[in-house]
Amino acid sequence: MDFAGAFSSDNLLFLLKGFGMTLIVAAVAIVLSFILGTALGLIRYSRIKGLGTLTMLVVETIRNLPLLLIIFFVKFALPEVGIQLSTFWAAVVALTLFEGAMISEIVRSGLQSVNKGLVEAARSSGLTQAQTLRHVVLPIGMRRMVPPLVSQFISLLKDTSLAVVISLPELMHSANIVYGHDVSYVFPVLLLAAVLYFAVNYSLSLLSKRLESNEGARRRTPGAGKGKPAAPAATAKAQA
Amino acid sequence: MDFSFVGSYSGDFLEGFKNTIYASLLGLAGSFVLGLVLAVMRIAPWKALRAIGTAYVEFFRNIPLLLVVYIFYLGLPSLGADLDGFASGTLGLMIYTSAFIAEAVRAGIQSVPAGQMEAARSTGLSYVQAMRLVILPQAVRIVIPPITNQFLNLVKNSSILGVVAGFDLMYFADNVNSYTFQTMETYMVAAAFYLILTVPLAYATNVLERKLARTG
Amino acid sequence: MRKRRWLGAGASLLLLATVALTGCGAKNEPASTNTGGSATTAPADDGSAVQAIKDRGKLVVGVKFDTKLFGLKDPGSGEVEGFDIDVARAIAKKILGDETKLELKEVTSKTRIPMLDNGEIDLIVATMTINEERKTQVDFSDVYFHAGQSLLVKKGSAIKSIxxxxxxxxxxxQKGATSIKNIEEKVPGLRVQQYENYQEAFTALKAGKGEVLTTDNAILFGMSQQDPEYVVVGGTFTDEPYGIAAKKGNADLVAAVNETLKELKDSGDYAALYEKWMGEKPPEE
Incomplete structure (x- = not known):
């Protein structure tokens, strides 16, 4: 093990650049997968005939496959049907598809956890379907979705490391190049990578915990609507 | 689409599938046991144990699985231990997944009202007895769905073996692809194999979730 | 409860928007980095491939970033250097009159053909062996380097030859390399442990994950130079003629490459390049 050699300023800079790419890919994929996941979740919640079933099939298939397979598929198989993406966008699209499918499930179960009686009450008090969704279902459902969503975003950030297999110049790829020069750098470099991932992800999870306890506090106040308690499963499910 | 190549490579696919199942089963058993131990550590009445348990869980939940596997595969040899791709991958899966299982179990145990522990202790049961006889049986019901879900993730994550020459399904699919150049078809066959394992697990998770939610 | 249809419609719109966004992004990205993603999309032999490169003012070449002597990225300077890089420069000079009008993109044995098909790169100059199977997928230039498969082992290893x-x-x-098939045919029953790129493969060898690393001797010499604890043994047991690949149908581009190679050889620059990287004069042909 050679910490001094591994952490030369050139190497550190190179690794940090890699982490920069990790963060950029994660940020873009988080935004896109949130949009995609919300859309798919709403389609499944709304139970449109045909479209709902089709969405369910696609989402379940993607959710039940390894992300690694999806990355390879997007980068190497899609060109065979004319969809050609650069390495950066292949990584983003694969992450968006996979995490979007996971998020759609969070959104769907979040919306469905909103007490049915509450929805009916809102409707019978004269609110339209749209108003009920906007003023009742979404506010309550969204609050419940926050912790599992943040967990999913943490998963996404970790999952960007898999794009190393298509040579995306992210942190793990940079790590490979640095310790490729000297095998005694392996441990120090992996340790540094772990610290970088941990710092960002742990901060996110602390944020999630704060949101969760705020949400818990709000839920205990009367009138905020007692639905089915957010199942611990929903939170755990998020982690891939 | 032409799937005729699958026949001549069926040996590769099947061996990969077999190794994926092995890695998953080993990972499953190991992460379950380790996860239980960690969960109990995290709620133990001794501060040092709690700190170790928490540190472990938070560390491994917040770093990528690939990194954990690389540490075992490439990092350990410099400390004198040498594991092949399959062993490193499977061990990495165990260590990584156990953190999530510990978290699910801890949440389950803590959802049992604290008064029960106090009541059990006051009837003369030791901490371990109270945990085993009173708290855990109740917690198990709550934690089963999230744990099956973690198993589902584990099976999917076992594809990480492909990156460290672990001879799993992903590894062989990748190899077959580099010989046949029938990329779309090769990955579709691999996907079908994965779905054989994951769809029943996903279904079980859903059923258990609904069933336990109804009775609970 | 009855009609959630509008909701679905809205969601579908959102979905479309996402798809469109990702789609646009995909199209925009090459443009934003000036790699001209669409440069070689249509197969053509009417001189349009070279013209497209001239219009873009830049040649985009796929090279290895992890292969010492041919294409290796230095983490310090960020520069990629090697024999392949110098050849790519010469081609840029030939087509565009300026060897700096060149963009290098990282490829591996596995990604290079898909990236060429994508139009992400105009040419592959990446230790690529010419063989019949690949000829059905890409168009090759004349041979620009004669390599042969060999073995790299740790000094003092019991393994002296194939x-x-x-x-x-x-x-x-390495995944996707011809060397895997070659050695598995030479040694029946052998199963090679394959990695995504040479860097990972060499790291695995150094970490004791295997006894032998096999690929073309030229690449192995580079590794040996990087870490003298490892040596090339047993000479070569295959012929690996390297070629420069263009997308199928881009005959004009292949012609330009061949002309460049011929000029390099005639002027003696080829011999100089060869000696610069390999440390010896090129073998007589």
Missing amino acids: DDVTKDTKVIG
Whole structure:
């Protein structure tokens, strides 16, 4: 093990650049997968005939496959049907598809956890379907979705490391190049990578915990609507 | 689409599938046991144990699985231990997944009202007895769905073996692809194999979730 | 409860928007980095491939970033250097009159053909062996380097040549490389441990994951130079003629490459380049 050699300023800079790419890919994929996941979740919640079933099939298939397979598929198989993406966008699209499918499930179960009686009450008090969704279902459902969503975003950030297999110049790829020069750098470099991932992800999870306890506090106040308690499963499910 | 190549490579696919199942089963058993131990550590009445348990869980939940596997595969040899791709991958899966299982179990145990522990202790049961006889049986019901879900993730994550020459399904699919150049078809066959394992697990998770939610 | 249809419609719109966004992004990205993603999309032999490069003012070449002597990225300077890089420069100079009008993109043995098909790169100059299977997928230039497959082992290893490799020997290689098939045919029953790129493969060898790393001697010499604890043994047991690949149908581009190679050889620049990187004069043809 050679910490001094591994952490030369050139190497550190190179690794940090890699982490920069990790963060950029994660940020873009988080935004896109949130949009995609919300859309798919709403389609499944709304139970449109045909479209709902089709969405369910696609989402379940993607959710039940390894992300690694999806990355390879997007980068190497899609060109065979004319969809050609650069390495950066292949990584983003694969992450968006996979995490979007996971998020759609969070959104769907979040919306469905909103007490049915509450929805009916809102409707019978004269609110339209749209108003009920906007003023009742979404506010309550969204609050419940926050912790599992943040967990999913943490998963996404970790999952960007898999794009190393298509040579995306992210942190793990940079790590490979640095310790490729000297095998005694392996441990120090992996340790540094772990610290970088941990710092960002742990901060996110602390944020999630704060949101969760705020949400818990709000839920205990009367009138905020007692639905089915957010199942611990929903939170755990998020982690891939 | 032409799937005729699958026949001549069926040996590769099947061996990969077999190794994926092995890695998953080993990972499953190991992460379950380790996860239980960690969960109990995290709620133990001794501060040092709690700190170790928490540190472990938070560390491994917040770093990528690939990194954990690389540490075992490439990092350990410099400390004198040498594991092949399959062993490193499977061990990495165990260590990584156990953190999530510990978290699910801890949440389950803590959802049992604290008064029960106090009541059990006051009837003369030791901490371990109270945990085993009173708290855990109740917690198990709550934690089963999230744990099956973690198993589902584990099976999917076992594809990480492909990156460290672990001879799993992903590894062989990748190899077959580099010989046949029938990329779309090769990955579709691999996907079908994965779905054989994951769809029943996903279904079980859903059923258990609904069933336990109804009775609970 | 009855009609959630509008909701679905809205969601579908959102979905479309996402798809469109990702789609646009995909199209925009090459443009934003000036790699001209669409440069070689249509197969054509009417001189349009070279013209497209001229219009863009830049040649985009796929090279290795992890292969010493041919294409290696230095983490310090960020520069990629090697024999392949110098050849790519010469081609840029030939087509565009300026060897700096060149963009290098990282490829591996596995990604290079898909990236060429994508139009992400105009040419592959990446230690690529010409063989019949690949000829059906890409168009090759004349041979620009004669390599042969060999073995890299740790100094003092019991393995001295291909004859010492048995089916139980732990052999390391790179996914998608012809060298895997070659050695598996030479040693029946052998199973090579394959990695995504040479860097990972060499790291695996150094970390003791295998006894032998096999690929073309030229690449192995680079590794040996990087870490003298490892040596190339046993000479070559295959012929690996390297070619420069263009997308199928881009005959004008292949012609320009061949002309460049011929000029390099005639002027003696080729010999100089060869000596600069390999440390010896090129073998007589």
